[in-house]
Amino acid sequence: MAGYISGPEQDQIISLSDINAPVILLIGKTGAGKSTLGNLLLKTSKETFPVSGSFTSETKKSGYANIKIGDKIYNIVDTPGIFDTDDLNEDILKEIARTIQKCAHGIKAILFVLEAKRYTKEQEKMVNMIKLFLGDDALEYMITVFSHCDKKQTEDPEYFKKVSWNKQIKVFVNSMGNRWTISPNPDLFSPSSNVRQQRLRELENHILSIDGVYTNELLEKARKKQEEIEKIERAAEKKRKEEYDESKRKEGEANARYRYERQRIIDEKTTKDKYEEQIKDIMSQIEILNKKVIELSEKDNKCFGLETQVKLESGKTIQMSELQTGDRVLSNIRNGITEYSDVYLIAHIGKLDHEEAFAKVSFTRPDGSKGQLRLTTTHYVFDENLSIIFAKDLRPGETKILVSGDNNKLVPVFVDDVTIELHDEYISFYTRAGTVIANGVLSSCYDQCPPSQMLMDLVFLPVRLWTYIIPSTHREERLHPYVQFLETMYFLFINAMEKGKRFID
Numbered sequence: 001m002a003g004y005i006s007g008p009e010q011d012q013i014i015s016l017s018d019i020n021a022p023v024i025l026l027i028g029k030t031g032a033g034k035s036t037l038g039n040l041l042l043k044t045s046k047e048t049f050p051v052s053g054s055f056t057s058e059t060k061k062s063g064y065a066n067i068k069i070g071d072k073i074y075n076i077v078d079t080p081g082i083f084d085t086d087d088l089n090e091d092i093l094k095e096i097a098r099t100i101q102k103c104a105h106g107i108k109a110i111l112f113v114l115e116a117k118r119y120t121k122e123q124e125k126m127v128n129m130i131k132l133f134l135g136d137d138a139l140e141y142m143i144t145v146f147s148h149c150d151k152k153q154t155e156d157p158e159y160f161k162k163v164s165w166n167k168q169i170k171v172f173v174n175s176m177g178n179r180w181t182i183s184p185n186p187d188l189f190s191p192s193s194n195v196r197q198q199r200l201r202e203l204e205n206h207i208l209s210i211d212g213v214y215t216n217e218l219l220e221k222a223r224k225k226q227e228e229i230e231k232i233e234r235a236a237e238k239k240r241k242e243e244y245d246e247s248k249r250k251e252g253e254a255n256a257r258y259r260y261e262r263q264r265i266i267d268e269k270t271t272k273d274k275y276e277e278q279i280k281d282i283m284s285q286i287e288i289l290n291k292k293v294i295e296l297s298e299k300d301n302k303c304f305g306l307e308t309q310v311k312l313e314s315g316k317t318i319q320m321s322e323l324q325t326g327d328r329v330l331s332n333i334r335n336g337i338t339e340y341s342d343v344y345l346i347a348h349i350g351k352l353d354h355e356e357a358f359a360k361v362s363f364t365r366p367d368g369s370k371g372q373l374r375l376t377t378t379h380y381v382f383d384e385n386l387s388i389i390f391a392k393d394l395r396p397g398e399t400k401i402l403v404s405g406d407n408n409k410l411v412p413v414f415v416d417d418v419t420i421e422l423h424d425e426y427i428s429f430y431t432r433a434g435t436v437i438a439n440g441v442l443s444s445c446y447d448q449c450p451p452s453q454m455l456m457d458l459v460f461l462p463v464r465l466w467t468y469i470i471p472s473t474h475r476e477e478r479l480h481p482y483v484q485f486l487e488t489m490y491f492l493f494i495n496a497m498e499k500g501k502r503f504i505d
């Protein structure tokens, strides 16, 4: 049974001690019906989360409210339309930081609200993109909730599934453990309606069916900070109490009460300041990083020579110049198993207006044949210890790179030669895995920029979802804005976690 305990209509500076429970995160495109669903779950007559009449009037702040499902308290966090914009302004950064802060106690479930009405190509793409950008772990906490269903669809979800789902949506829902339901339109189904109650009960059951709570290092860090502040809070309260007792004896009740209240206001302000500090801390990191990103993006982002070969899942080998978004390319070989990964973005392809330094790496394959790989000097490849290393830093006769050999194995072989050449054509693309086997060599998709795996952590889930509005057909000469964004988030992530590589474990 869900119940409303406290509302989100609070001061900008939230008291995090109020939300020390796992979060049920509402995500989806603006206007999808996140706030509506949040209100439905809370089962109150009052509109706790403001529902937008039009897209523009939608609030840009995330709200939260406590909810009881089963015998546990959770926090519903309703994210505003901050993730379906590419305008990375101060307010949006702040909201991302706040969302991170609110999820300090982990995430119980992610409700991905998807409009069922217009199941068009655009949405198909969106679903695809979302899947590409989700870490596998996060998928285990996700539930698809279809909104904007008509009466018949809501009454009979199986009918809705049969009539309205295409293959993509089936695959998508299936990849989330088949947890899905319909958000009943409150205009069609009153609170006492059986259908409405049934759909919401289904959702609650899905939430409860998810084992454990999702957390990661960044969330853990936020939680530790929160606990630290709470400890300070408790100590301050204890001190106030002691002073109150002392003062009561000496100066009487009224005086003691006055002192106590005055001190309480001071202490509360200290706490709020500390939480705000945490937000500022995250934001200032983003700001520094944003500058870095601009610097980086002004410098062109370069990757492989266009002639580099990749293997597709179909078994066909093609040149990178023929790559299309959505292709599944050989990205890794682990324990004798070949792994294919989607090309989710071609950030740049074609000619530059100037020549760039490429490293031409020569090596001998395990079968004795000679191989070559041409990539920009600051592009990463993997050495035999799976450490990333710049192409220009490979040492002939010293460094071993990983090359695909017989029996589906990556074999370490010495680099024979590295020469630097100037070229003006290249391709820069990204696989979901962040790696690609290029001319047989295990390589990163990154050039001085982030391993996408790091971004797969849930804290950046919304950021990844934000990308669904960017058409996946991007195949231009200009650096894709999302790549710039990735870099920002990457540096934020690095700074926040002070953690090294997590490329391949």
Ligand SMILES: Nc1nc2c(ncn2[C@@H]2O[C@H](COP(=O)(O)OP(=O)(O)O)[C@@H](O)[C@H]2O)c(=O)[nH]1
Binding pocket: 028, 029, 030, 031, 032, 033, 034, 035, 036, 037, 050, 051, 052, 053, 054, 058, 081, 113, 146, 147, 148, 149, 183, 184, 185, 186
């Ligand atoms: N027909 C229909 N309209 C909905 C549904 N859910 C939300 N809406 C409407 O869609 C608009 C946006 O809803 P809102 O909850 O604010 O979306 P949010 O931006 O995702 O929070 C509002 O006018 C809602 O009344 C639904 O399931 N069916």
Ligand SMILES: [Mg+2]
Binding pocket: 034, 035, 036, 050, 051, 052, 058, 078, 079, 080, 081
């Ligand atoms: Mg909303």
